[in-house]
Amino acid sequence: MSIxxxxxxxxxxxxxxxxxxxxxxSVIGNYTLGRPLVGGLVxxxxxxxxxxxxxxxxxxxxxxxALVTPGGTVSADVxxxxxxxxxxxxxxxxxxxxxxxxxxxxxxxxxxxxxxLGTVLFxxxxxxxxxxxxxxxxxxxxxxxxxxxLVDMGLPWISxxxxxxxxxxxxxxxxxxxxxxxKNYLPMDGMAMKTLFxxxxxxxxxxxxxxLKQVVTKATDLLTFFFGFTLxxxxxxxxxxxxxxxxxxxxxxxxxxxxxNKKSTDPTxxxxxxxxxxxxx
Amino acid sequence: xxxxxxxxxxxxxxxxxxxxxxxxxxxxxxxxxxxYLCAMLPLVEELYDTKEEQKDAMQTYTxxxxxxxxxxxxxxxxxxxxxxxxANGEGVDGDVINGIRAGLMGPVAGIGDSLVVGTLIPILLxxxxxxxxxxxxxxxxxxxxxxxxxxxxxxxxxxxxxxELGGKAVEFLVGEQAAAIxxxxxxxxxxxxxxxxxxxxxxxxSLVIIEPSAETAGITLQSTLDSVFPKLLSAIFVIxxxxxxxxxxMTPLKVMLLLVVIAFVGVLVGFFDPQLTY
Numbered sequence: 156m157s158i159x160x161x162x163x164x165x166x167x168x169x170x171x172x173x174x175x176x177x178x179x180x181s182v183i184g185n186y187t188l189g190r191p192l193v194g195g196l197v198x199x200x201x202x203x204x205x206x207x208x209x210x211x212x213x214x215x216x217x218x219x220x221a222l223v224t225p226g227g228t229v230s231a232d233v234x235x236x237x238x239x240x241x242x243x244x245x246x247x248x249x250x251x252x253x254x255x256x257x258x259x260x261x262x263x264x265x266x267x268x269x270x271x272l273g274t275v276l277f278x279x280x281x282x283x284x285x286x287x288x289x290x291x292x293x294x295x296x297x298x299x300x301x302x303x304x305l306v307d308m309g310l311p312w313i314s315x316x317x318x319x320x321x322x323x324x325x326x327x328x329x330x331x332x333x334x335x336x337x338k339n340y341l342p343m344d345g346m347a348m349k350t351l352f353x354x355x356x357x358x359x360x361x362x363x364x365x366x367l368k369q370v371v372t373k374a375t376d377l378l379t380f381f382f383g384f385t386l387x388x389x390x391x392x393x394x395x396x397x398x399x400x401x402x403x404x405x406x407x408x409x410x411x412x413x414x415x416n417k418k419s420t421d422p423t424x425x426x427x428x429x430x431x432x433x434x435x436x
Numbered sequence: 437x438x439x440x441x442x443x444x445x446x447x448x449x450x451x452x453x454x455x456x457x458x459x460x461x462x463x464x465x466x467x468x469x470x471x472y473l474c475a476m477l478p479l480v481e482e483l484y485d486t487k488e489e490q491k492d493a494m495q496t497y498t499x500x501x502x503x504x505x506x507x508x509x510x511x512x513x514x515x516x517x518x519x520x521x522x523a524n525g526e527g528v529d530g531d532v533i534n535g536i537r538a539g540l541m542g543p544v545a546g547i548g549d550s551l552v553v554g555t556l557i558p559i560l561l562x563x564x565x566x567x568x569x570x571x572x573x574x575x576x577x578x579x580x581x582x583x584x585x586x587x588x589x590x591x592x593x594x595x596x597x598x599x600e601l602g603g604k605a606v607e608f609l610v611g612e613q614a615a616a617i618x619x620x621x622x623x624x625x626x627x628x629x630x631x632x633x634x635x636x637x638x639x640x641x642s643l644v645i646i647e648p649s650a651e652t653a654g655i656t657l658q659s660t661l662d663s664v665f666p667k668l669l670s671a672i673f674v675i676x677x678x679x680x681x682x683x684x685x686m687t688p689l690k691v692m693l694l695l696v697v698i699a700f701v702g703v704l705v706g707f708f709d710p711q712l713t714y
Contacts, residue, residue: 176462181505182587183453186557187580192564198577206571213565217636220558231559231688236572255446260710271689284463291461291470291543298491300477307461307470342671352710353699356639357673361691363633364677369554370626371682379623381671383630392563392629401627405620412616415536 156249157331158202158242163324166238169194170323171315174234176281176314187231191266194237199317202245204359207258211244212237213380214259215266217359218368235321242327246334260355267358276318283314350361438482440523442599447516449478451595454512455588458505467502475512483523493519496530503541504548511540513598514605521602528603543610544613547618555625557583562632591668617687637670642709 158166172179173188185195195212199205215236244262247253253261287310294302341347371377386392386400458471473494480493503511515533522528535647560582567686568575598605608614641657648654661668680694 164551176459178460179457182584182591185459186587187583190557190561190579192561192568192576193580196573199573201670205573209568209571209576211574213568216561218542220632231611238673257710261658267692270463271692278464281463284461285465287461288463288466288470291473292498295473295491295494298487300481300490300494303473303477307457307474311461325556327612349703349708349710350696350700353703353708354696356637356710357695357699359637360639360670360673361631361688363629363637364681364691365688366558366625366629367556367674368682369550369647370622370629372547376626377675378506379626380630381632383627383632384448384634384667384671385630386627387528387634388665390672392631394559394566394628394635397631398559401624404627405623408623409616409620410447412619413613416612416616 156202156204156246158246160328162201163328166198166242166327167320167324169197169201170234170238170319171312171377172232173237174232174278174315174319176284176311177234177319178312182328187252189233190239191219191233191237192243194233195243198238198239198241198245204245204249207245207248208241210258211241211248211262211266214262214355215240215244215270218263218267218362219270220362224226231267231270232273232275232277233270234323235276236266238323239326240269243269243330243334246282246330247337250331252340256356257352260352263355263358264351267354276322280311283317284311287311287314385408440520442479442482442516443518446478446482447596447599448477450512450516451509451592452503453478454509454595455591458508466500466507468508469498469501471505472497472501472512472618475683476515477518479519483519493522493530496533499538501537501541504552506552506587506591507544507548507594508541508597509604510594510609511537511544513595513600514540514602516595517599540606540609546613547609550625551618551621552587555621555622555628556586558625558632560586562628562635565636577588610683633670633674634667637674638667639669639673641669641707697702 169188171177173194173302175181175182175185175189177189179185179188188197192209192212195208195210195215196205198212199207199208202208219231219233219236241262244265245259247265250260251261284347287306290310291303291306294300294306367377367380371380383397384399387394394398454471454475457474458468462468462708475592476494476497480490484490484493497515515537518528518536519534522530522533560579561664564575564579564582566575567578601608641661644654645657645660646655665671677691677695680691686694699708
């Protein structure tokens with residue numbers, strides 16, 4: 156299996172749409188097309204193997220399940236994960252004949268490696284955008300407001316042609332040869348590949364931890380995390396089941412908080428005698 | 437002079453400009469400022485007739501702006517309401533608008549990051565990954581539909597609610613009620629993250645404690661760990677990564693590199709062995 160010029164072109168266009176900051180807008184672009192799971196579907200359709208695409212996409216998705224970009228600092232670039240990493244993973248999975256866990260680990264590691272390197276593309280794009288913004292400031296000064304649309308939604312395509320389209324196009328076009336090199340020089344039972352696949356199984360822990368960092372503010376919040384972990388690991392609940400149980404506790408939390416708010420604004424009424432006990436919680 | 441009222445058409449145009457354009461021309465220096473200018477332009481053009489007035493009004497929105505863009509739609513809505521009030525001479529000026537705008541973008545970014553990116557998206561993706569097990573496209577399609585419908589309707593609601601409430605929206609966004617809702621939603625998020633971790637991370641060891649022989653089945657470390665708590669290793673690694681990032685302030689990249697080292701050493705001593713062949 157190899158990637159043709161047309162396939163590489165399509166992948167390049169999707170990379171322009173899906174990146175952060177991308178030409179698809181963040182709802183449809185970054186948060187839809189940029190998610191590796193969706194990227195897996197798109198890549199699968201382009202390369203003609205949806206099943207492998209989705210398997211690779213779901214694996215890469217795990218690492219980036221919560222790609223938070225606080226204040227515009229990124230730790231990984233979705234255009235690179237989804238439209239460079241996944242096509243290469245699909246090639247590797249197909250050409251090396253990987254199945255099951257080997258396929259997932261390959262995709263996870265490939266996605267993480269490419270995604271991290273891809274941050275260069277993010278900074279490249281946003282730096283090039285400064286040129287268009289310069290044009291924009293001049294337009295505002297002169298009162299040529301219509302130009303703002305061109306600056307905000309038109310000219311950034313040039314940044315993406317350089318920082319999204321070209322890298323994706325070139326790397327995916329070369330992909331098949333790169334995979335052959337890996338296969339010939341790195342045997343599966345050697346240290347390098349063993350380490351690679353072990354890393355693949357460890358990396359999703361980072362993705363979950365990034366997310367955990369966002370929601371855990373005090374040590375006891377970790378208990379909530381383990382509550383969910385136990386529901387799935389010991390009791391075999393799936394995610395919808397866990398979300399429903401979580402939702403039930405969320406309602407209770409909300410009611411307690413509302414009572415506390417009432418109490419603090421209206422000290423005479425409300426909960427009455429057990430006020431002091433609640434204060435410590 | 438008759439009271440100026442923004443038309444539905446102008447508001448719609450403003451909303452879609454923001455919906456699409458808030459991050460397209462992103463730079464580290466001005467972030468979402470140009471998206472904001474594009475969102476305000478249809479409103480300013482309708483409210484003010486002369487070029488001078490328009491220029492003056494647009495000047496307000498050249499100030500730096502950055503927030504979580506989905507939830508941040510409410511801020512655009514609020515300023516739409518305020519700009520209308522300003523055009524009608526209701527004691528609002530550009531400085532007031534910018535004060536409110538700057539005051540809201542921090543808190544809204546915090547709420548938005550934990551609510552949208554930290555809770556809603558992982559829940560949807562978690563369900564979608566479950567549906568896509570084995571390579572089925574259903575999960576991906578589910579995510580595309582669910583996310584876009586929820587997000588688009590949600591952003592529309594926020595925009596028009598913000599416009600309707602104007603300055604009064606501030607209380608809703610940073611008040612106690614908002615904090616209670618936030619805490620409740622974070623609760624679901626944390627439980628789901630726990631379930632996601634248990635479902636999607638599978639770290640196992642290949643270390644053998646007693647070699648299997650003809651008489652006994654042998655004991656592996658993995659089976660011992662499983663009898664203590666299922667998926668114990670996965671949990672340990674998540675907590676380790678969390679600890680390094682939040683307590684030791686390590687960047688995700690450094691943690692990933694550390695995991696590469698751990699994997700290498702682990703393979704070397706026989707703790708990890710993927711046991712794979714081509």
